[in-house]
Structure formats: C-alpha cells, structure tokens
Amino acid sequence: PQAIFDYGYVLEDLILYLTAKNIGTCWIAGTFSRKETTQYYSTSENEIIPAITPVGYAMDSMHFRERMMRQFIKADRRKSSDQLFFYKDFKQPLNDQAKIYIKALNYVRLAPSAKNNQPWRVLVNSDFSKVHFYILKILENQRAFACAPEYLDIGIAYRHFIDGIQEEGLQGELIVDDPKIDISSDMEYIATWVKG
Numbered sequence: 705p706q707a708i709f710d711y712g713y714v715l716e717d718l719i720l721y722l723t724a725k726n727i728g729t730c731w732i733a734g735t736f737s738r739k740e741t742t743q744y745y746s747t748s749e750n751e752i753i754p755a756i757t758p759v760g761y762a763m764d765s766m767h768f769r770e771r772m773m774r775q776f777i778k779a780d781r782r783k784s785s786d787q788l789f790f791y792k793d794f795k796q797p798l799n800d801q802a803k804i805y806i807k808a809l810n811y812v813r814l815a816p817s818a819k820n821n822q823p824w825r826v827l828v829n830s831d832f833s834k835v836h837f838y839i840l841k842i843l844e845n846q847r848a849f850a851c852a853p854e855y856l857d858i859g860i861a862y863r864h865f866i867d868g869i870q871e872e873g874l875q876g877e878l879i880v881d882d883p884k885i886d887i888s889s890d891m892e893y894i895a896t897w898v899k900g
Contacts, residue, residue: 712859808868
C-alpha cells in the first residue's frame with residue numbers, strides 16, 4: 705500500500721507539472737494492458753505498473769464518447785467537505801475549526817480519483833498539529849486494477865494537500881503513526897502529516 709501511495713503521489717506530481725505547461729494527461733489505471741506495457745519495460749515478478757498517463761495536446765472539444773464517460777462517472781462532481789474531512793473523530797465533520805488547512809483540504813476535495821469515488825477521509829486532531837489520512841475501501845469488484853485504486857487515490861490527494869500546505873507557508877512531515885482512532889471496518893489508516 706505505501707508503494708502504491710508513493711506512486712500516486714509521484715505520478716500526480718508529474719501530471720500537475722505537465723498541466724501547468726498546457727500539456728494534456730489522463731490517469732489510466734483500470735483500462736490499459738499491463739501485459740502490453742511491460743513489453744517495453746522489464747519488471748520482476750513482484751513489480752507492477754499501477755497506472756499510466758498518455759501525454760499530449762488536448763483537442764479543442766471532447767468527443768461524444770468522452771463526454772458520456774465523464775457524465776457516467778460524474779467526473780465534475782465532488783463530495784461535500786463534511787463527507788470527507790473530520791475533526792477529532794469521525795463523528796464530527798470539520799467545519800471552521802481548522803482555518804489553516806482550508807486551502808489544502810479544498811485542493812484534496814478537487815483531486816482526481818478512480819471513478820471519481822473520492823475514497824479519502826481526512827481527520828484533523830484536536831490541536832490542529834496532525835492531519836491523518838485514511839481510505840474508505842471500495843467494496844466493488846476491482847479486478848481491472850493491478851492494485852486497490854484507493855492507494856493510488858490517496859497518494860494523489862496527498863499531493864494536492866501538499867500544494868495547499870506549501871501555498872500557506874506551512875512546514876511539516878509525513879509519518880506513519882496510526883493514532884488508533886475508532887474507525888469503521890471499511891476504513892484503513894494510511895499516514896499522518898505532522899505540522900512543525
């Protein structure tokens with residue numbers, strides 16, 4: 705899971721860089737041939753390519769099929785903040801308590817995810833010094849993916865969080881130290897950003 709998280713973070717970093725240069729990209733994780741892709745790269749038995757992106761210049765308008773696909777997966781809709789961000793525990797949505805994180809968390813809310821599921825859940829601790837990242841495991845069939853896409857998605861979301869944190873001039877580090885907060889069985893702790 706941590707390697708897939710890292711892969712999501714690094715590939716999103718590249719995608720954001722290319723986007724800033726007006727170069728088109730698109731996350732592809734479940735619909736490309738890994739067998740065909742590995743013909744060009746040697747991988748060992750325990751290595752996978754979790755996702756790829758085509759790179760190029762976007763057309764001026766989308767094809768009908770692309771518009772329908774975006775509509776089907778609700779690509780332009782995002783969950784509300786009270787479904788994604790929490791304060792102290794998962795019973796209390798994060799409202800205005802953590803003003804220093806508003807920009808970063810809004811960037812997280814806008815991050816892309818597989819099928820636009822937005823499987824991340826973010827918990828800010830009581831003194832606002834730690835931001836814990838969790839995934840909500842998607843229970844549907846994931847055979848098309850080489851790995852659970854939630855791990856890629858949380859890496860992507862974390863990359864967006866870092867952009868917002870840096871824009872606010874905040875410093876911190878990523879650690880793995882599960883706070884052992886009561887969570888539902890369909891959630892999994894991933895990592896914590898510690899302010900400092």
